[in-house]
Amino acid sequence: DRLYSGSEDATVLVWDTTQSPPVSLHTLTGHTNQVRALAMAGDRLYSGSWDTTIRVWDIAQSPP
Numbered sequence: 083d084r085l086y087s088g089s090e091d092a093t094v095l096v097w098d099t100t101q102s103p104p105v106s107l108h109t110l111t112g113h114t115n116q117v118r119a120l121a122m123a124g125d126r127l128y129s130g131s132w133d134t135t136i137r138v139w140d141i142a143q144s145p146p
Contacts (some may be wrong), residue, residue, distance in 0.1 A: 084141075086127055088117030094129050094139070112137050 085097040085104060094110040094117055110129070119130035125142040 086120055086122075088120050088129060088131075090116045092117060092131065092133070094120065094127070110137075110139055 083098065083100045084107075085099050087095045087097065089095060092111070092113040092115055094113075095106050096108040096110065097104040098107050110127075113129065113131040113133050113135065115131050115133035117129050117131050119128075121128045122141075125140060127139040127141050129137045129139065131137075
């Protein structure tokens with residue numbers, strides 16, 4: 083029960099949607115410019131940024 087959001091501060095936030103309102107659990111860092119796109123496939127989250135990179139995150143390994 084997670085939600086992922088990209089941000090203008092170059093991060094991806096991981097949210098717990100079982101709580102109301104949702105609670106931010108973790109911040110994924112690594113981009114140097116705004117995160118503009120997110121996609122999921124299996125246990126992988128892909129983030130695209132205006133820094134012209136795509137990062138691949140292993141959701142199964144990312145805390146929490």
